[in-house]
Each structure stands twice: as C-alpha cells, then as structure tokens.
Amino acid sequence: MPRTKKKTAPSAPPMGNGPAGEVLTLPEAAAYLRLSEADVRRLVAEQDLPARHLGEEWRFLKSAIQVCLSTPCTKENKEGIWAAAGSLKDDLYLEEMFKEIDRKRGRPMTEE
Numbered sequence: 001m002p003r004t005k006k007k008t009a010p011s012a013p014p015m016g017n018g019p020a021g022e023v024l025t026l027p028e029a030a031a032y033l034r035l036s037e038a039d040v041r042r043l044v045a046e047q048d049l050p051a052r053h054l055g056e057e058w059r060f061l062k063s064a065i066q067v068c069l070s071t072p073c074t075k076e077n078k079e080g081i082w083a084a085a086g087s088l089k090d091d092l093y094l095e096e097m098f099k100e101i102d103r104k105r106g107r108p109m110t111e112e
Contacts, residue, residue, distance in 0.1 A: 022062050029060040 029051070030037045041058075043049035050064040091097075102108075 024060040024062055024065075026058040026060075029058070029065065032062065032065065 024032060026037050026040060030040045033040060035043075040049065044051045044058070049068055050061070052059045
C-alpha cells in the first residue's frame with residue numbers, strides 16, 4: 001500500500017495574549033519607553049499612544065508602540081485649525097471684535 005501524507009488542518013492563530021512580552025502593563029510600557037507612568041498616561045490621554053483601559057488597568061501592544069514611534073508626529077498638522085473651524089460661527093460678538101481689530105489697526109471700515 002503506498003504511503004500518503006496525512007492532510008492536516010491549517011493551524012489556528014494562537015489564543016491568549018500572543019508571544020510573551022507582546023502585551024505590556026503600564027509599568028512595563030513606561031520602562032520600555034523610558035518614561036514615567038504619568039507621562040505614559042498623559043500620552044495616552046492625548047491619543048498619541050495606543051492603549052486599552054481594561055477594568056482598572058492599562059494594556060499596551062508592544063508592536064503598536066513600535067509603530068507609533070516609527071511614524072512621524074502629526075501634532076504639527078492642521079488638526080487644531082480644523083477642530084476650531086466653525087466654532088465661532090454663532091459668536092454674537094464676532095463682528096464687533098473684527099471691527100474693533102480693524103479700528104485699532106487703522107484699517108478703513110468697509111460696508112458690505
């Protein structure tokens with residue numbers, strides 16, 4: 001009888017937290033980043049550092065931290081401007097403020 005290879009099912013992804021050291025606690029992430037725990041919490045709050053708050057504890061994927069560190073900072077972009085866009089549209093004093101600014105700058109008043 002000829003020998004045949006047994007067909008094996010594809011292996012399932014590993015269950016659990018992945019390889020040891022892949023999921024970090026707050027103290028481990030702080031040590032990895034060489035920052036204080038307070039600084040790490042601040043970075044998470046500012047949404048610069050990916051993390052999950054599970055119950056009373058923080059968890060960090062080491063690979064996500066590495067990706068975050070390897071990508072350029074986006075804080076210098078126009079997020080602040082776009083976040084503020086339209087925030088003054090309902091300001092009752094905006095037109096008066098512009099007139100006062102023009103007056104102080106010596107610009108002529110224009111009628112629309």
